Amino acid sequence: MFQFINTILIGITAGAIYSLMAISIVLVWRSTRVINFAQAGMALLSTYIGYEAMVHFNSFWIALPVAMIGGAAVSAFIELVFMRLLVKRSSTGPIAAVAPIIATLGLLGLIKGVISTVWGGADVRLVGPVTNVGYSIGDKTLAFSPLKLLTLVTVVVLMLLLTVLFQRSSIGLSLRASAYSPEIARLSGVKVDFIRTLGWSLAGTSGAVAGMFQTINGNGAFSPESIEFSLLLITGFIAAVIGGLESLVGAVVGGLVLGLVISFVLMYVSGSLFFIAPFVILLIVLIIKPQGIVGTKVARRA
Amino acid sequence: MSTNTAALRVEGVTVSFGGLRALNDVYFEIGRHEVVGLIGPNGAGKTTLFNALCGLVQPDHGTFFLDGKESAFPRTDNLVDLGIARTLQGVGLFGDLTVLENVMIGAQHLAQTGLISAALARNGKDENRIRERSRIALERVYAGGLAERRADTLSYPDTKRVAIARALVSEPSILMLDEPAGGLGTQDIEWMNLLIRNLSAQMSVLLVEHHMDVVMSVCSKLYVLNFGEVISSGSAETVRRDPAVIAAYLGTGA
Numbered sequence: 305m306f307q308f309i310n311t312i313l314i315g316i317t318a319g320a321i322y323s324l325m326a327i328s329i330v331l332v333w334r335s336t337r338v339i340n341f342a343q344a345g346m347a348l349l350s351t352y353i354g355y356e357a358m359v360h361f362n363s364f365w366i367a368l369p370v371a372m373i374g375g376a377a378v379s380a381f382i383e384l385v386f387m388r389l390l391v392k393r394s395s396t397g398p399i400a401a402v403a404p405i406i407a408t409l410g411l412l413g414l415i416k417g418v419i420s421t422v423w424g425g426a427d428v429r430l431v432g433p434v435t436n437v438g439y440s441i442g443d444k445t446l447a448f449s450p451l452k453l454l455t456l457v458t459v460v461v462l463m464l465l466l467t468v469l470f471q472r473s474s475i476g477l478s479l480r481a482s483a484y485s486p487e488i489a490r491l492s493g494v495k496v497d498f499i500r501t502l503g504w505s506l507a508g509t510s511g512a513v514a515g516m517f518q519t520i521n522g523n524g525a526f527s528p529e530s531i532e533f534s535l536l537l538i539t540g541f542i543a544a545v546i547g548g549l550e551s552l553v554g555a556v557v558g559g560l561v562l563g564l565v566i567s568f569v570l571m572y573v574s575g576s577l578f579f580i581a582p583f584v585i586l587l588i589v590l591i592i593k594p595q596g597i598v599g600t601k602v603a604r605r606a
Numbered sequence: 607m608s609t610n611t612a613a614l615r616v617e618g619v620t621v622s623f624g625g626l627r628a629l630n631d632v633y634f635e636i637g638r639h640e641v642v643g644l645i646g647p648n649g650a651g652k653t654t655l656f657n658a659l660c661g662l663v664q665p666d667h668g669t670f671f672l673d674g675k676e677s678a679f680p681r682t683d684n685l686v687d688l689g690i691a692r693t694l695q696g697v698g699l700f701g702d703l704t705v706l707e708n709v710m711i712g713a714q715h716l717a718q719t720g721l722i723s724a725a726l727a728r729n730g731k732d733e734n735r736i737r738e739r740s741r742i743a744l745e746r747v748y749a750g751g752l753a754e755r756r757a758d759t760l761s762y763p764d765t766k767r768v769a770i771a772r773a774l775v776s777e778p779s780i781l782m783l784d785e786p787a788g789g790l791g792t793q794d795i796e797w798m799n800l801l802i803r804n805l806s807a808q809m810s811v812l813l814v815e816h817h818m819d820v821v822m823s824v825c826s827k828l829y830v831l832n833f834g835e836v837i838s839s840g841s842a843e844t845v846r847r848d849p850a851v852i853a854a855y856l857g858t859g860a
Contacts, residue, residue, distance in 0.1 A: 474714055474733060481700050481711045488698040491660060493686030493715045493776060 310447035311571040312564065317452045317521065319563020320459040324514035325540025326547060326555035327466065328507035333549055334483035335503025336387060341408040343511055344537035345415035346382070350375035350512030351519055351526060352423055355430050364433035364520075368458075371512040379508025383501050386411065419528045427527045432520035455517045462513055466506070466552060479503060483550075514540070535582060539566075542586045548596025558597070611674050613638045613810040614659075614690075614780050619668035621651075621658055621834075628654045629665070629834045636780070636827075641802060641811045643821045645845075646831035647854060652814045653695070655831070656784055660685055660692055686715050691773035692782040697765045701758035705749065705768050708757050709740040712772035743775035744768070747801065763794045770801070781805060783813040787820045799824055822846075830854065 325343070332340045340346075354371030358364065390404045434450035470476035481489040482499045490496045518536055519526050526532065543562045547554025562585065569581045589597070615635035621628045629651045636642040644652045657663040659670075661682035670679045672688060680688055691712070699708050713736045744750045747767040752760065757768065766786065773781055786802065787795045795817065802811055802824045815821050821828065821842070828845045830838040832854040838845050845851055 472733075474710070474736060477703070477707055477710055478714055480703060480707075484700040484702060485698065487662075487682075488694065488700065489711065490682040491662075491685065491692060491694070491698070492711045492772060493683065494711060495683050497683075 306444055307571065311567050313446065313448040313452070314571075315564035315567030316560060317448070317455055317563070318567060319543075319560035320456055321514050321518050321521070321536075321559075322539040322543045322562050323556045323559025324459060324462070324510050324517075325536050326543035326559050327463075327552055328511040328514070329540050329544040330547070330549060330552060330555045331503050331507035331510065333544070335479070335500045335507075336383070336391065336404070338387065338391075338404045338408065339541075340507075341405070341537065342382070342411035342415060343408075343507070343540065344533045345412040345419075346375065346378055346508055347511035347515035347518075347536060348526070348528070348530065348533045349378055349415055349419055350508065351430065351515035352419055352428075353378075354512065354516050355423075355428055358430060364431070367430075368513070368516055371516050372509045375508035375510075375512030375515075376505035377508070379511075380501050380505040382411065383504035387504070388497070388500075416528045423528075425528055427525040429524045430516070430519045430526070431524055436521070451521065455521060458513065458517065462510065463552075463556060466510075469506075470552065475499075475502070531579075535579075538582050538586065542582060542589060545586070545589055545594075546597045550596075554596060561597070611638070612636060612671065613640070613673060614812070615671040615674075616659070617669045617671075619655065619658060620666045621654055621663055622666055627834055629658065632668075632831070632834070632836055634829045634836065634839070636810050636812055638779075638810055639806050639808075640827060641806045641813070641825050643825035643828045644812070644814045644831060645816075645818075645821055645828055646837075650831040650854075651834040652831055653784065654834075656692070656782060656814060659690075659782065686712070686776045686778070689777075689779040690782065691776050691778035691780075693766075693769045693773050693784055693786065695784040695788065697762075697769050699757040699760075699765055699768055699772075701756070703757055704753065705744065705755050705757055705760070706737070706740055706753040708768055709743055709772045709775050710736050712743075712775040713739055715776065740771070740775050743771040746774060747771045748797075763790055766790065766794075766798075774805075778809055780810045780812065783811065783815075785815055786813060787815055787817040795820060 325347070328343055329340060332338055332343065350371045353374030354367040357370035358367040361367065386407065387404060390407050432451045434454055436449045436451040438445040438447055438449045440446065470479060478489065478494045478499050479502070481492070482494055482496050486496045514536060515533070518532055522532055539562060543558035544555050545558070546561055547556070547558030565585060566581050569577055612635040617633045619629050619632040632651070632655060634642065644655065646652055654663060658665045658668070658679065661680050661684070665679060668679070670677055680690065685692065700711065716732070716736055716739070741750065741753065744753055747770050749764060749767040749771060752764060752768065757765070760768065770786070783802070787798050790798060799820055802813070805811055813825070825842060828839065828842055829836055830845055830851050837850045837854060838848040
């Protein structure tokens with residue numbers, strides 16, 4: 305029973321981070337119809353920016369917002385300088401649909417190259433503000449620590465903010481309308497180009513939080529080649545697909561489902577499946593339910 | 607013809623798609639509070655002209671005058687700021703938003719709040735103003751009761767009402783209607799006629815329409831397009847008797 309509860313706690317915390325990554329993938333997809341393979345690279349770069357702030361100010365509470373702002377800025381820059389040009393240049397012909405997606409792969413390499421040049425290839429370390437030692441009940445230790453609690457609270461707060469932004473503000477209304485049909489939105493006076501850049505920077509922010517918390521929930525060390533960040537892309541993508549790729553709520557549900565499934569597989573099947581389970585789940589989801597497990601099943605976009 | 611005070615005037619509009627000339631040296635003008643119809647057989651270039659006015663198609667040549675001032679042809683997302691609103695033939699509502707939200711989108715440019723306060727969702731004042739105006743716009747097209755419905759659950763005539771409400775909420779000085787009566791039954795057409803006549807008290811209306819009885823009853827001036835050129839213009843009576851118009855319509859079997 306105790307192991308069962310621990311498995312759930314581990315799954316939820318991991319799933320919350322996957323959700324953030326899924327949200328950034330969904331935000332980019334909704335605003336520009338691009339699957340951004342560079343998302344993990346951008347999260348990594350944001351985490352390095354957060355690390356830099358940590359070195360200077362020695363405070364996670366400064367490093368986190370700096371990483372978020374850095375993530376937003378990097379993301380907005382990429383949308384403005386690369387994606388806008390790419391989408392415009394590839395608007396006709398058979399390559400139109402794939403060019404921007406392939407380009408994000410190139411972008412991923414470029415970002416890693418930039419990171420290696422600036423920070424070198426060796427591991428750097430980021431330490432969380434609170435301990436990751438689990439709370440104990442009697443003589444047993446829960447797989448839930450102050451750090452995990454902080455992770456959950458941060459993720460929930462960020463999601464609430466995003467939900468309020470999307471559902472209650474006019475900017476959010478423009479974001480939703482532009483996602484549904486950029487042409488009609490434009491005709492109705494929405495500045496769709498600005499809205500796209502905004503969608504990307506929100507994605508960058510969300511990815512930055514995912515990167516920071518992924519790192520401090522692990523052993524804190526990361527490098528340009530960190531496997532954790534490659535896994536973050538895969539898990540984020542799976543969560544987004546499970547969620548139907550269109551909705552933020554779907555991304556959150558997808559992240560939690562994925563976190564729990566992986567946690568149970570690792571605990572009850574085999575811990576050595578860590579690098580295999582996510583990929584198997586991705587393939588299963590794509591084969592059985594390519595339209596997503598939650599959210600609307602109707603493909604509404606032409 | 608020489609009035610500099612026309613609400614909107616274009617001259618020499620030429621549009622080609624590849625080698626095909628879709629519009630050739632087209633002109634028209636629309637005065638304040640005037641209802642002007644663009645008619646012509648299928649493929650005459652009516653929609654292309656509408657698209658050129660909305661920045662959806664780039665004209666090769668042509669001059670554009672708004673309130674007598676020459677300017678470049680508008681960019682699509684700038685249209686509403688210039689006081690021009692357009693409905694689409696295919697209606698074009700945002701299916702996964704509510705009716706009220708659909709209309710509110712048309713009033714986004716009224717929000718003066720910057721990004722930061724919007725991100726913090728603190729633009730409640732703007733928000734309420736836009737919401738209120740959107741409700742009024744819906745009432746105007748007798749669709750107030752639909753406000754909370756999802757747009758993709760509406761009947762076709764209702765989507766047309768909502769599309770017009772979305773155009774109206776931006777308080778345009780020029781309203782462009784793309785086949786407002788298309789696909790409507792007799793009763794709804796009558797209602798649309800009445801609405802268009804009422805609207806002309808506040809704005810100029812430019813419409814493309816196939817229903818001749820609608821055109822004849824609401825338009826004070828018509829331009830007839832055929833093969834991308836203006837072949838006739840004037841009052842409904844004048845145009846109706848114009849041999850060139852009769853030939854164009856008979857020639858295409860209409």
